Amino acid sequence: MEGLVTQIQGLSGTASDVLSLQNLLKQADDSLHAESTRLPPFLDQLDPSKHSLGYLYFLEACTAGPVTREQASSFVLTIARFISSCVAEQIRLAPDKFISVCKRFKDQVLLLEEPLRGVAPMLTAIRKLQLSSEHLTALHPEFLLLCLLSKCYKTALSILEEDIFEVDQPRDLFLYCYYGGMISIGQKQFRKALELLHNVVTAPMSTVNAIAVEAFKKYILVSLIHHGQFPTNLPKYASSGAQRNLKTLCQPYVELASSYSNGKIADLEMYVEANKDKFESDNNLGLVKQAVSSMYKRNIQRLTQTYLTLSLQDIANRVQLNSPKEAEMHVLQMIKDGEIYATINQKDGMVRFLEDPEQYKTCEMIERIDSSIQRLMTVSKKLNVMDELMSCDPLYLAKAGRERQRFDFDDFDNVPQRYNI
Amino acid sequence: MDLEDASNPMIEANGTGGGAVEAPLSSTTTRKNRPIISAEPLDIEAYAGLYTGRTKINRLIFIASHCDNPTMQLEALRMAYDEIKKGENTQLFREVVQKIEGRLGPNYEMDVAWCSTIERKAEQRKEKLESELNSYRTNLIKESIRMGYNDFGDFYYAHGALGDSFKSYVRTRDYCTTSKHIIQMCLNAILVSIEMCQFSNVTSYVSKAEQTPEALDPPTVAKLCCAAGLAHLEAKKYKLAARKFLEVGPELGNSYSEVIAPQDIATYGGLCALASFDRTELKNKVIDNINFRDFLELVPEVRELINDFYSSHYASCLEYLGNLKPNLMFDIHLYDHVETLYDQIRNKALIQYTLPFVSVDMRMMADAFKTSVAGLEKELEALITDNQIQARIDSHNKILYARHADQRNATFQRVLQTGNEFDQDVRAMLLRANLLKRECNITASRKV
Numbered sequence: 001m002e003g004l005v006t007q008i009q010g011l012s013g014t015a016s017d018v019l020s021l022q023n024l025l026k027q028a029d030d031s032l033h034a035e036s037t038r039l040p041p042f043l044d045q046l047d048p049s050k051h052s053l054g055y056l057y058f059l060e061a062c063t064a065g066p067v068t069r070e071q072a073s074s075f076v077l078t079i080a081r082f083i084s085s086c087v088a089e090q091i092r093l094a095p096d097k098f099i100s101v102c103k104r105f106k107d108q109v110l111l112l113e114e115p116l117r118g119v120a121p122m123l124t125a126i127r128k129l130q131l132s133s134e135h136l137t138a139l140h141p142e143f144l145l146l147c148l149l150s151k152c153y154k155t156a157l158s159i160l161e162e163d164i165f166e167v168d169q170p171r172d173l174f175l176y177c178y179y180g181g182m183i184s185i186g187q188k189q190f191r192k193a194l195e196l197l198h199n200v201v202t203a204p205m206s207t208v209n210a211i212a213v214e215a216f217k218k219y220i221l222v223s224l225i226h227h228g229q230f231p232t233n234l235p236k237y238a239s240s241g242a243q244r245n246l247k248t249l250c251q252p253y254v255e256l257a258s259s260y261s262n263g264k265i266a267d268l269e270m271y272v273e274a275n276k277d278k279f280e281s282d283n284n285l286g287l288v289k290q291a292v293s294s295m296y297k298r299n300i301q302r303l304t305q306t307y308l309t310l311s312l313q314d315i316a317n318r319v320q321l322n323s324p325k326e327a328e329m330h331v332l333q334m335i336k337d338g339e340i341y342a343t344i345n346q347k348d349g350m351v352r353f354l355e356d357p358e359q360y361k362t363c364e365m366i367e368r369i370d371s372s373i374q375r376l377m378t379v380s381k382k383l384n385v386m387d388e389l390m391s392c393d394p395l396y397l398a399k400a401g402r403e404r405q406r407f408d409f410d411d412f413d414n415v416p417q418r419y420n421i
Numbered sequence: 422m423d424l425e426d427a428s429n430p431m432i433e434a435n436g437t438g439g440g441a442v443e444a445p446l447s448s449t450t451t452r453k454n455r456p457i458i459s460a461e462p463l464d465i466e467a468y469a470g471l472y473t474g475r476t477k478i479n480r481l482i483f484i485a486s487h488c489d490n491p492t493m494q495l496e497a498l499r500m501a502y503d504e505i506k507k508g509e510n511t512q513l514f515r516e517v518v519q520k521i522e523g524r525l526g527p528n529y530e531m532d533v534a535w536c537s538t539i540e541r542k543a544e545q546r547k548e549k550l551e552s553e554l555n556s557y558r559t560n561l562i563k564e565s566i567r568m569g570y571n572d573f574g575d576f577y578y579a580h581g582a583l584g585d586s587f588k589s590y591v592r593t594r595d596y597c598t599t600s601k602h603i604i605q606m607c608l609n610a611i612l613v614s615i616e617m618c619q620f621s622n623v624t625s626y627v628s629k630a631e632q633t634p635e636a637l638d639p640p641t642v643a644k645l646c647c648a649a650g651l652a653h654l655e656a657k658k659y660k661l662a663a664r665k666f667l668e669v670g671p672e673l674g675n676s677y678s679e680v681i682a683p684q685d686i687a688t689y690g691g692l693c694a695l696a697s698f699d700r701t702e703l704k705n706k707v708i709d710n711i712n713f714r715d716f717l718e719l720v721p722e723v724r725e726l727i728n729d730f731y732s733s734h735y736a737s738c739l740e741y742l743g744n745l746k747p748n749l750m751f752d753i754h755l756y757d758h759v760e761t762l763y764d765q766i767r768n769k770a771l772i773q774y775t776l777p778f779v780s781v782d783m784r785m786m787a788d789a790f791k792t793s794v795a796g797l798e799k800e801l802e803a804l805i806t807d808n809q810i811q812a813r814i815d816s817h818n819k820i821l822y823a824r825h826a827d828q829r830n831a832t833f834q835r836v837l838q839t840g841n842e843f844d845q846d847v848r849a850m851l852l853r854a855n856l857l858k859r860e861c862n863i864t865a866s867r868k869v
Binding site for chain 2: 164368
């Protein structure tokens with residue numbers, strides 16, 4: 001053990017040294033695991049900021065076995081300190097070990113029932129492990145889970161803002177999008193939630209998995225809240241398994257959506273009451289209630305298209321509310337949330353609907369349009385690059401070559417698989 | 422014959438067309454004393470006199486089955502009985518006798534003797550026709566074969582076997598030598614198809630007939646227009662039906678009385694035009710149409726209501742429509758289109774009323790349309806939601822304000838939205854592509 005420690009201290013200088021160190025460590029891994037109980041004192045001899053790789057191997061072996069509560073609190077401190085001070089290049093040489101260390105960190109933090117302690121370190125860990133900001137690591141869903149449990153939504157939003165293109169494991173993506181959807185719902189950013197949940201539901205999957213089913217249920221509800229409607233068919237690019245099975249697995253929600261589209265609030269509320277248990281067992285009852293109240297909003301919004309002024313009594317009648325007072329409350333809330341533009345005249349009991357005051361003439365609007373254009377150009381370029389890469393891919397060429405039209409003698413030759421020069 | 426409702430010819434008072442806050446519509450005719458023909462019950466004898474042949478019987482039976490007034494019912498059935506006795510259709514005879522149920526006395530009961538005589542004669546004639554046809558067929562004389570099949574067609578038609586009749590007429594097609602023959606075949610086929618209510622056949626045979634231009638004399642052209650119009654009417658294509666009916670020339674006269682009467686052409690054409698044409702087309706094709714004017718003379722109410730609509734006297738227009746309605750419900754071709762046409766005409770009137778104004782006082786509008794303000798508000802709301810009127814209702818002051826969407830703002834909004842959607846879609850697509858590529862690589866590496 002001591003010899004190993006000295007080697008670590010010695011070989012953590014240059015990059016080539018670190019590579020040879022890595023080979024040594026790999027060979028010594030089993031012996032480390034065998035002596036896991038004796039390792040903690042050695043950790044003090046190593047400096048996480050200089051000897052990150054070695055420290056990592058030791059740490060991983062230490063935490064491999066089951067951990068008690070007392071050990072957990074000390075480990076939590078150690079790991080947190082390690083994460084904040086380790087060197088990114090060194091730990092990227094052994095990503096699996098790093099990931100498993102962090103996952104155990106998360107478990108211990110949950111064991112101690114203090115998820116908040118894990119949020120910041122996990123964020124740092126992600127930043128160090130990521131190859132680029134478009135890379136989704138296995139730590140992303142763990143981080144989001146901690147944020148959810150500690151109700152620390154704002155920090156999560158900063159991660160969610162980044163676009164993801166590279167994915168290691170599809171399961172990570174599903175969990176990430178599902179948790180991300182839940183966080184966005186919590187922050188009432190329904191558009192983002194819809195986007196994330198849509199990604200889960202339409203992702204390529206050979207068989208339908210439980211995450212997709214739960215995501216689909218939330219997807220239906222958020223779609224009703226945000227758009228006021230739910231498209232009955234998944235888009236064509238969703239996997240065939242999803243298209244066939246998701247609807248049957250989420251039957252109560254699909255029926256809720258069709259009841260919503262009929263426009264009768266009384267029927268909708270009856271349906272919700274009847275199926276309350278099912279919604280509650282899925283932890284979706286709050287969302288369902290939001291969907292029901294969104295129906296009132298949508299009806300009031302439709303009135304703004306037809307009327308310039310309308311009495312509160314009339315609004316209450318048309319939207320099937322119980323009294324003008326309730327109508328006033330609803331309209332007031334909608335004005336505050338910026339969902340309609342109106343003024344309430346309490347003396348006459350009249351509401352006057354106004355036009356959207358946005359004139360699209362301000363500097364901010366021009367900046368917004370400009371940045372939108374820039375963003376779209378970048379995304380388009382990315383799409384072109386990917387298209388070009390794909391057209392050079394040998395697998396694609398072989399398949400396209402087999403199925404192409406034959407108009408000429410040369411077309412009957414095979415597509416060259418590789419060039420032997 | 423009793424009158425269903427003893428209403429007196431009313432003197433109608435006409436208000437100014439369209440009260441408005443901003444721009445008053447100038448109205449040259451302020452008060453007119455014009456007797457409107459009240460809703461007299463249908464004069465069955467006169468009505469039936471317009472038609473001949475099988476359609477007369479059909480129409481009479483239709484009136485009888487749709488009429489509540491027993492006197493009218495019996496009158497119609499009596500005339501149907503008399504008409505059938507002149508012909509050879511025993512099946513219709515039995516039907517009518519059953520409907521009469523002995524209410525008209527001993528003269529109008531089941532005449533078994535007559536039935537058996539007719540049927541015996543029919544058998545004999547059929548055998549004769551068959552043997553003749555067979556001999557013609559062995560002799561292979563085209564013209565005689567054609568006439569043989571034609572006779573068969575006529576025979577079956579007279580006896581009510583419409584399917585066989587149609588088949589026989591169609592068989593003559595192979596033996597037609599001149600375009601006159603073809604025209605004759607087409608007209609026969611059209612007649613039977615109309616009786617059978619198979620209007621797709623009508624359309625195809627009309628087009629077939631129109632493709633032989635040499636032998637088309639004006640009455641035939643007019644007949645074909647009528648048939649085509651009827652087919653479009655049944656298919657609910659009111660604009661096309663109106664155009665066809667308006668093309669019918671005055672040469673038609675009474676020559677197509679086994680299908681349609683000139684009054685019907687005026688009514689169908691006028692109502693369909695009113696429901697589907699815009700103002701320019703209405704003026705050019707209906708009001709200024711000299712040929713159609715002759716038809717409209719036969720049904721002055723329709724002429725009046727079209728003129729009223731064009732000059733924005735909506736109250737009287739709608740009143741004429743209301744008066745015509747009960748009788749139109751007795752027409753076999755129009756009865757299930759009356760509601761739709763009326764709704765369309767009413768909606769058009771409402772839209773046309775609001776078109777020239779920036780703001781409209783709903784109380785005056787309700788007066789002009791003889792309805793309550795609340796009812797009017799509901800109708801307007803439906804039209805606005807349907808995007809047929811661009812306006813908004815000020816429910817507090819009961820004024821309708823025109824509202825023209827701001828194109829510039831709407832465009833900006835749409836642009837931003839499209840940009841967002843594109844962004845989202847492309848990013849999702851790239852993500853999915855990467856996932857698929859990863860799966861491909863995994864399976865490829867597994868194979869290797």
